[in-house]
Amino acid sequence: MKKNTSFVLFAILAFLCALSACKKNSDPQAEQKPVFHEAPLPGSPDEVVLATDKVKLTMRDYDRCIDVHRLKGHILTQRALANPRFQRDEVQLCLQAAYLKKYLKDNHVEILPVERQVEIQRAMEHAGAQSEAALAEKLGVSVEALAEIVDEAVIPAVMQRALATRMPREEAIHYFKRDERKYTVEIADFDNTPTDADIEAFTKKSQDKMTSYLSGHPEVIMTPPRADLARFAYAFDDDPDNEQRSYQNIEQLRQFAIANGVEKTVDFCQKEANRGCQVLNDTKNRLILDRSDETAWAFRIPVGGVSEIKREDNHHEILILLDIRAPEAMDVRDPANMKLVAANVIKQSEPAAHLIEAIKPALEVDDPDFKTITETNGGHFQRYENVSFFDLSSHKNLRAAQELLKILAEVRPEQKDLFSNPIVYNNHMYIFRVADLTDPTEEDLKNNLNQWKAKKAIDPSREFVVDWLNRNMPSMTSLNIKPIQAKYGILQPNGTIR
Secondary structure, three states: OOOOOOOOOOOOOOOOOOOOOOOOOOOHHHHOOOOOOOOOOOOOOOOEEEEEOOOEEEHHHHHHHHHHHHHOOOOOOHHHHHOHHHHHHHHHHHHHHHHHHHHHHHOOOOOOHHHHHHHHHHHHHHHOOOOHHHHHHHHOOOHHHHHHHHHHHOHHHHHHHHHHHHOOHHHHHHHHHHHOOEEEEEEEEEEOOOOHHHHHHHHHHOHHHHHHHHHHOHHHHEOOOEEEEEEEEEEOOOOHHHHHHHHHHHHHHHHHHHHHOHHHHHHHHHHOHHHOEEEEEOOOOOEEEEOOOOOHHHHOOOOOOEOOOEEOOOEEEEEEEEEEEOOOEOOOOOHHHHHHHHHHHHHHHOOOHHHHHHHHHHHOOOOOOHHHHHHHOOOEEEEEEEEEHHHHHHOOOOOOOHHHHHHHHOOOHHHOOOEOOOEEEOOEEEEEEEEEEEOOOHHHHHHHHHHHHHHHHOOOOOHHHHHHHHHHOOOEEEEOOHHHHHHHOOEOOOOOEO
């Protein structure tokens, strides 16, 4: 591969500001008087951070969106709030909420008391608060402000209810027939991590494909965020009493670490070495972990924060966050980095060659054993008997496989018993086979349409809201994140906040 291949890392967005003309007054004298509109002062809650021709988002709106995250229990550290990528993404998500709110107001859709109460109860239970006043205090807001935050939080659910209950009959019938279709389906799910041979073949033959993919996905050439951690442990053996003592000791050490910090914890543990305390990693010999589902907790706490107790095979341990390393662009001229980049491109965009080479011939024989083939090649096999599409799309193991569900929804009766083409989505490769499918009857439609509407009105996937936003969201005409950055800071490449 050419070492000097250039990759497009960032696209530049140009925003055009639109000017609106003032309406003419019917009084001829009044027409001669210029009309002045005071612009919100920079740094004020009314300063506009994002605008479209239909709705504007102010700094007050943005702050409320951050409060909604906190209400829902999302932990946003100072570092996260200062991350420019988070700020750009959040301002657009917040605009969506503002646009949904406008629709609800324009169409006279009211928030039901039960919808507010469900959200308040959920938030109180999560925060361990016994009253709304206690919840407001935990969030650091007034009770009046809490009411506004709760209303903001339930907007997507209210919108889903409105769209489901007010949907035209013809459109409702279309979705009903899709959701109530019954399937017997077998699904194979494989980790799409390529082998070294897959990567070598891909880089030799598919340079144009990789360049094209990277131009639209610059994050692929970035290293993952990394956490620097100190680690402490108490070992145990097969004796249950010994394991219990280990847990009690590490719990005491955890409380000490929370109260006193990492340096004093290192000193304390070294002095307690004769009682089994082990300093596995200190501030000079740090444990460095990439961000993953398993380590996500470390990116949600402030520096100095202490983990929950972790049980390993022969010890209990705690970790203290020392630092977060921001993602950095890899030098793709380095062959080792190019190998990592190519592996990520394959994982996210096309089936790993070694999987296809092993699975395709096995599936082409007469009467293949799909389950055995899947498990022999390290995959996970699932079979669902006579299950509706709605239930399949709500299933925990399939909700992450949205691309698979889109294809499954379009399977025709004549395609029964045929294996699908490989589907790559979210670093996994899927293959499915529909053994049977049954469409709902006119009698089903007559008897169950209203129940279906009620079910869709509380659908947690908010499918109708997502579809409505995709169809109707107006284009941005201006973006101004300076007031956001002035308040929350700007995360620098070295991990500091300016």
